[in-house]
Amino acid sequence: MEPANELRGSIKSRNRDVQSSVPSLYIHIPFCKKKCNYCDFVSCAGKEELIDEYVYALIREFELLFSTLDFQLSTIYFGGGTPTLLEPKHFEKILKALGNRTLNVERRTQEVTVESNPGTADKEKLKALRKLGINRISIGAQTFNDRHLKTLGRIHNSKDISRFYDDARSAGFENINLDLIFALPNQTLAEWKVDLQTAIGLEPNHLSTYNLQIEENTPLYLRQTANSLQLPGEEEELKMYEYAIETLTSAGFNHYEISNFAKPGFQCLHNINYWKNGNYIGIGAGAHSHVNGKRWSNPNSIEEYIANHERRFTINDSPDSIDQHETLFLGLRLLEGLSIDKFSGFEQEVAELINDGLLERDGDRYKLSKKGLYLGNLVFEKFV
Amino acid sequence: MLSKIRNFSIIAHIDHGKSTLADRLLEYTHTISKRDMREQVLDTMDLERERGITIKAQAIRMLYKDYILNLIDTPGHVDFSYEVSRSLAACEGALLLVDATQGVEAQTLANANLARQNNLVIIPIINKVDLPAAEPERIKEELKNIFGIDPEDVILASAKEGIGVPEILEAIIKRIPSPIGEVEKPLQALIFDSHYDAFRGVIAYLRVVNGKIKAGMQIKMMGAGGEFEVQEVGTLKLGLIPKDELLPGEVGYLVAGVREVKECRVGDTVTDAKQPAHHALPGYKPIKPMVFCGFYPLAGEDFENLKDAVSKLQLNDASLFYEPETSAALGFGLRCGFLGLLHLEIVQERLEREFNLSIIATAPNVIYKVNLRDKTHRLVDNPSRMPPLAEIESIEEPFLKLTVFTPAENVGAVIDLATERRGQFVNLEYLDPKRVMLTFEIPLSEIISEFHDLLKSVTRGYASMDYELIGYRVSDLVKMEILLNQEPVDALSIIVHRDQAFYRGKKLVEKLKEAIPRHQFQIPVQASIGSKVIARENIAALRKNVLQKCYGGDITRKRKLLEKQKAGKKRMKRIGNVDVPQEAFLAVLRLGK
Numbered sequence: 001m002e003p004a005n006e007l008r009g010s011i012k013s014r015n016r017d018v019q020s021s022v023p024s025l026y027i028h029i030p031f032c033k034k035k036c037n038y039c040d041f042v043s044c045a046g047k048e049e050l051i052d053e054y055v056y057a058l059i060r061e062f063e064l065l066f067s068t069l070d071f072q073l074s075t076i077y078f079g080g081g082t083p084t085l086l087e088p089k090h091f092e093k094i095l096k097a098l099g100n101r102t103l104n105v106e107r108r109t110q111e112v113t114v115e116s117n118p119g120t121a122d123k124e125k126l127k128a129l130r131k132l133g134i135n136r137i138s139i140g141a142q143t144f145n146d147r148h149l150k151t152l153g154r155i156h157n158s159k160d161i162s163r164f165y166d167d168a169r170s171a172g173f174e175n176i177n178l179d180l181i182f183a184l185p186n187q188t189l190a191e192w193k194v195d196l197q198t199a200i201g202l203e204p205n206h207l208s209t210y211n212l213q214i215e216e217n218t219p220l221y222l223r224q225t226a227n228s229l230q231l232p233g234e235e236e237e238l239k240m241y242e243y244a245i246e247t248l249t250s251a252g253f254n255h256y257e258i259s260n261f262a263k264p265g266f267q268c269l270h271n272i273n274y275w276k277n278g279n280y281i282g283i284g285a286g287a288h289s290h291v292n293g294k295r296w297s298n299p300n301s302i303e304e305y306i307a308n309h310e311r312r313f314t315i316n317d318s319p320d321s322i323d324q325h326e327t328l329f330l331g332l333r334l335l336e337g338l339s340i341d342k343f344s345g346f347e348q349e350v351a352e353l354i355n356d357g358l359l360e361r362d363g364d365r366y367k368l369s370k371k372g373l374y375l376g377n378l379v380f381e382k383f384v
Numbered sequence: 385m386l387s388k389i390r391n392f393s394i395i396a397h398i399d400h401g402k403s404t405l406a407d408r409l410l411e412y413t414h415t416i417s418k419r420d421m422r423e424q425v426l427d428t429m430d431l432e433r434e435r436g437i438t439i440k441a442q443a444i445r446m447l448y449k450d451y452i453l454n455l456i457d458t459p460g461h462v463d464f465s466y467e468v469s470r471s472l473a474a475c476e477g478a479l480l481l482v483d484a485t486q487g488v489e490a491q492t493l494a495n496a497n498l499a500r501q502n503n504l505v506i507i508p509i510i511n512k513v514d515l516p517a518a519e520p521e522r523i524k525e526e527l528k529n530i531f532g533i534d535p536e537d538v539i540l541a542s543a544k545e546g547i548g549v550p551e552i553l554e555a556i557i558k559r560i561p562s563p564i565g566e567v568e569k570p571l572q573a574l575i576f577d578s579h580y581d582a583f584r585g586v587i588a589y590l591r592v593v594n595g596k597i598k599a600g601m602q603i604k605m606m607g608a609g610g611e612f613e614v615q616e617v618g619t620l621k622l623g624l625i626p627k628d629e630l631l632p633g634e635v636g637y638l639v640a641g642v643r644e645v646k647e648c649r650v651g652d653t654v655t656d657a658k659q660p661a662h663h664a665l666p667g668y669k670p671i672k673p674m675v676f677c678g679f680y681p682l683a684g685e686d687f688e689n690l691k692d693a694v695s696k697l698q699l700n701d702a703s704l705f706y707e708p709e710t711s712a713a714l715g716f717g718l719r720c721g722f723l724g725l726l727h728l729e730i731v732q733e734r735l736e737r738e739f740n741l742s743i744i745a746t747a748p749n750v751i752y753k754v755n756l757r758d759k760t761h762r763l764v765d766n767p768s769r770m771p772p773l774a775e776i777e778s779i780e781e782p783f784l785k786l787t788v789f790t791p792a793e794n795v796g797a798v799i800d801l802a803t804e805r806r807g808q809f810v811n812l813e814y815l816d817p818k819r820v821m822l823t824f825e826i827p828l829s830e831i832i833s834e835f836h837d838l839l840k841s842v843t844r845g846y847a848s849m850d851y852e853l854i855g856y857r858v859s860d861l862v863k864m865e866i867l868l869n870q871e872p873v874d875a876l877s878i879i880v881h882r883d884q885a886f887y888r889g890k891k892l893v894e895k896l897k898e899a900i901p902r903h904q905f906q907i908p909v910q911a912s913i914g915s916k917v918i919a920r921e922n923i924a925a926l927r928k929n930v931l932q933k934c935y936g937g938d939i940t941r942k943r944k945l946l947e948k949q950k951a952g953k954k955r956m957k958r959i960g961n962v963d964v965p966q967e968a969f970l971a972v973l974r975l976g977k
Contacts, residue, residue, distance in 0.1 A: 026936055026937075210932040210933045211932050213932070213933065234926075234927050234928050235927060237928055238927045238928040241928065258930060258931075258932060258934075259932050259933060271935060274934075274935055274936045274939070275934075280936055282936060282937065286937070287937065288936055288937040288939070288940075290936070290939070295939070295940055297937070322943070325943065326939060326943060329942075329943070329946065330934070330939065333934060356904060358904075371904075373930065374927065374928045374929075374930060375904060375926065375927075375928070375929050375930060376929070376930030376931065377929045377930055377931060377946065377949060378904070378926075378929060380931070380946050381946045381947075381949050381950040381953070382950075384943055384946040384947045384950055
């Protein structure tokens with residue numbers, strides 16, 4: 001069977017009644033100038049010569065899918081890697097191929113995000129991107145402390161972040177996100193406070209804050225196993241997280257997801273679709289897709305992705321219950337929680353969690369309590 | 385006919401090559417074709433192969449020249465010494481197999497002594513003489529010193545290479561006497577093993593001493609008392625070979641509709657119900673479990689399944705004892721009795737493997753004799769059932785004679801180890817200039833934890849040990865209770881010597897702190913004697929545990945992480961509001977001095 005038909009058949013066979021329109025598209029750009037010390041994403045340094053071919057493969061993949069699925073796109077997200085390593089002509093080709101046909105004209109809000117690293121685009125490039133219709137930029141700042149930037153293996157310093165931010169603003173970006181990481185090796189609470197205050201000072205529309213995760217097969221992991229990494233303890237990490245919530249909330253940000261904060265009207269629509277377990281298609285190396293309870297992903301290797309014109313999907317054949325589990329543990333990440341009827345079959349778990357003070361009822365919804373926010377995994381594990 | 389039968393077994397320390405020698409004998413006598421040969425044919429249970437030991441005895445009949453040779457295999461662990469003695473009692477001779485690079489070990493001595501008590505002819509064999517590190521002359525010297533064996537009688541062999549196998553077969557027919565017995569006398573047959581078969585009921589392995597046994601006969605078990613009709617008898621090859629009758633001196637099997645092995649226990653005498661023998665063959669002993677522990681299902685609703693499983697194992701294991709018990713902390717479970725720690729571990733492993741049960745096993749303990757102030761006494765096989773302190777006059781515990789064979793250079797370390805564990809030094813004897821035999825008297829309770837592992841570690845693996853029960857003695861023992869989150873956990877209480885209570889209490893709460901995962905609240909872990917807390921640790925509360933980052937590409941991986949975390953908790957038992965893993969119950973076993 002042709003891959004496209006196979007995909008169509010497989011998605012439809014399970015949930016005939018559910019409309020299978022796809023509102024979100026993720027486009028993975030796996031190129032980097034240098035790989036960071038904590039990064040285990042699909043990304044490669046020194047393969048820029050493959051960019052043209054890769055962009056061509058992206059378009060081919062999209063066209064194949066376009067004939068199969070009903071795209072009603074509200075959001076597009078260029079993630080990486082470092083998407084801003086691509087030239088405006090590449091973005092132009094991709095966006096043109098997507099075409100106006102795919103965009104959902106009935107919804108006024110459309111969000112086209114590009115992830116970026118400071119120092120990977122000048123003002124001209126940023127202007128060009130803005131002009132192509134990209135209306136949101138997410139900047140991987142991580143920290144404003146040069147020593148910590150070095151530990152993380154970032155290619156920029158703190159001044160580069162501010163300069164890049166200003167360039168993005170003057171290029172016409174009215175929706176800017178900053179990514180920050182806390183609980184870095186040797187980081188103190190005081191240093192984290194400075195990071196947050198500096199970020200707030202730039203007046204971004206959106207902030208994401210994560211604690212550092214040491215992933216296997218990264219340079220930091222090797223240092224950790226060699227015992228040469230001084231990471232803040234759990235208590236310290238908690239204080240950093242608490243401080244971020246307090247400070248950002250009082251600075252007018254709405255804490256709407258475990259790690260995400262937005263000024264009113266600037267929540268990230270693309271990511272909210274993930275947390276609501278909505279349909280999305282990911283194209284590019286290592287990209288994941290989810291349509292009507294089915295998940296699948298592309299090969300991680302750039303070369304393999306480019307070469308693989310006859311794309312074959314390995315669609316996981318997980319039972320419907322898994323999709324409910326995912327709806328619950330993803331949905332609870334949103335601070336507004338989930339409507340009560342979604343929890344059917346989990347009445348006992350809900351009662352226990354409420355009794356433990358981890359979950360609370362808010363009108364016709366269940367949501368994480370403050371304690372539940374810090375101990376989210378104890379809540380999520382009940383629903384898998 | 386009798387003159388052409390030879391019944392023998394092989395006595396050897398673990399890894400000295402018993403199974404390999406048996407394989408060679410089977411091959412050489414064409415009992416098993418090359419094609420059917422797999423390593424260690426006689427060890428039928430998977431567990432036996434993995435652990436390299438024989439748990440159940442087996443027998444096999446070989447033809448050599450015009451002789452019938454019956455090899456009766458013996459269990460190779462001290463837990464099963466009674467079974468060994470019964471297997472030996474069914475023989476006239478024994479091959480004493482000693483590793484040319486190691487020498488005589490503690491258990492070899494114990495089993496050789498058993499063979500002598502049964503008047504067996506011993507054929508000494510030094511195995512693995514092909515190895516570069518072989519020291520056959522030193523071993524000959526040892527055999528002479530320990531057993532008074534004439535070096536001229538020793539056969540040098542390598543079972544692996546087939547060296548010495550013909551000499552061994554010749555020695556078996558020449559040195560071992562033929563059995564004595566009279567077919568006219570009333571039937572007396574010794575059961576040396578039995579196992580349960582789902583289709584045929586119990587299959588008993590026996591040695592006919594006097595009289596004959598055949599299908600249709602009504603028989604009686606002289607020890608257990610049951611009467612049965614014989615359905616089939618026969619001899620043993622790799623399977624059962626039916627035969628009309630078994631005559632004196634013969635080794636074979638018996639099927640008689642027996643439903644449980646405890647109805648035809650090892651050591652029992654089979655006789656003719658219509659014309660019974662005057663007396664049973666000597667040596668029958670009722671079962672006496674030495675080591676006890678509680679088995680509790682992780683999921684309460686599995687209790688019936690656990691009971692079913694243990695009763696199924698008992699069909700085939702007469703030395704396994706069980707009765708239902710209830711623990712305030714763990715709910716419904718079984719208190720089980722075992723011959724020793726290995727026996728316990730095997731049963732636990734089989735429950736998990738063969739019956740797919742998830743169970744919590746409490747720390748093993750011995751059986752205590754508690755003398756009460758009202759001059760009565762009580763046997764206590766569960767620390768949580770110890771009567772209140774005020775009612776107790778004294779507590780007695782089982783003591784052992786412990787024999788350790790060790791390189792001379794490790795004598796100090798071994799004596800330290802034994803005395804730390806309340807052992808009394810009794811004797812030191814040189815086996816040769818390099819090796820020493822030490823004897824101690826020591827409480828059984830000190831041996832059932834990590835003693836054997838520690839002995840191996842202080843002697844770099846060179847020591848071996850054996851023990852026998854010498855009786856009950858009064859000790860200054862107290863019950864130590866463990867409180868989790870202020871609640872006493874009956875299943876964690878232990879009996880300790882008063883002098884060790886403080887140290888062990890401290891060690892135990894430390895181990896529990898390591899084993900029990902952090903919860904949403906702080907958990908105090910306390911050890912107390914009576915109402916006095918003697919040690920305390922706190923398990924800090926879990927403060928932050930949340931997947932901070934989760935986007936479209938992470939979901940499957942994150943779900944799997946959560947599933948794994950959840951599965952880990954399912955392996956724990958909830959006591960009060962604390963999830964306790966199996967390791968916590970084993971912490972009691974690893975407390976050092």
